[in-house]
Amino acid sequence: MENSKITDKVIEAAYDYKYLLSRGYPINASLDLVVSRYMLSKRERLLLFRCIHSSKYVKEIGGKLVCMKLNGYTLILDFYNVVISTINMLRGGEVYLCDDCVPRDLRGSKLHNDDYAYMPKALKIVTQVIEALKPKQVVAVVDRDVSHSYEHAFSLYIELKSVGINYLFELTSSPDSKIIDYSKNDYGYVVASTDSLIMMRSLRVIPLTFYIMNILKINPVYNFAWIFSSECPVCSDKFV
Structure with missing residues (x-):
């Protein structure tokens, strides 16, 4: 991901990362797995960490x-x-x-x-x-x-x-x-x-x-x- 470009690879990684989080897998282990699988950069890793969450978390925040x-x-x-x-x-x-x-x-x-x-x-x-x-x-x-x-x-x-x-x-x-x-x-x-x-x-x-x-x-x-x-x-x- 250079500058503002979001690649299909990052989107696929986001889906996988959210899937793992939503099933209760630990954040760091899930992030390490998708970063390794999709060969993401440090910036792409940070993007997933900050922007993607479990479905339960998103629902709870939506209620707040x-x-x-x-x-x-x-x-x-x-x-x-x-x-x-x-x-x-x-x-x-x-x-x-x-x-x-x-x-x-x-x-x-x-x-x-x-x-x-x-x-x-x-x-x-x-x-x-x-x-x-x-x-x-x-x-x-x-x-x-x-x-x-x-x-x-x-x-x-x-x-x-x-x-x-x-x-x-x-x-x-x-x-x-x-x-x-x-x-x-x-x-x-x-x-x-x-x-x-x-x-x-x-x-x-x-x-x-x-x-x-x-x-x-x-x-x-x-x-x-x-x-x-x-x-x-x-x-x-x-x-x-």
Whole structure:
């Protein structure tokens, strides 16, 4: 797979990988098997890992996705997960619609030095979506180990304050665990993240990056949700 080209080989591997996962075989063993059989590259392996899941997982996530205004709910924002995804879109990076109806990319979870120039615009776009969703409050969970994390989190505070959204942020060295602590309790929380583990442990998930993809008029490189006939909520029709 070079750049945005998806070969028949990758699609066949995706079917086999999903088949194994859906029958309860371990992720790593299943991935190793299909990568070896189809002689996939590291990038193709990563694509399968991030975008293909068991049928049970996809069904469970489908039951958690909410497409609605968040009046009365607190939005728990996986800060760098959402912001880095937005920066990738702004930079013209590849985006795939995965079989669980969630857009993901293959660029990794760390900020690069040349990403920082895109941070102000990314925060404005995130603010635009959150303003439209109208949550009662936003709590951003921010990785304190990222350079300038306080400044980034505070910049979003300034943006959200300007549109009347209540906003708190927490700096932590273990953001995933902190988000899961929030999300496993039913206190009117809705989680914004594309992390599969966080999504599985959350009661409700808002596909924030899907809205961002629509605002930026980005078409996914490949639509695995369509290939596997996933029942995705039509969030774009309910976004106001």
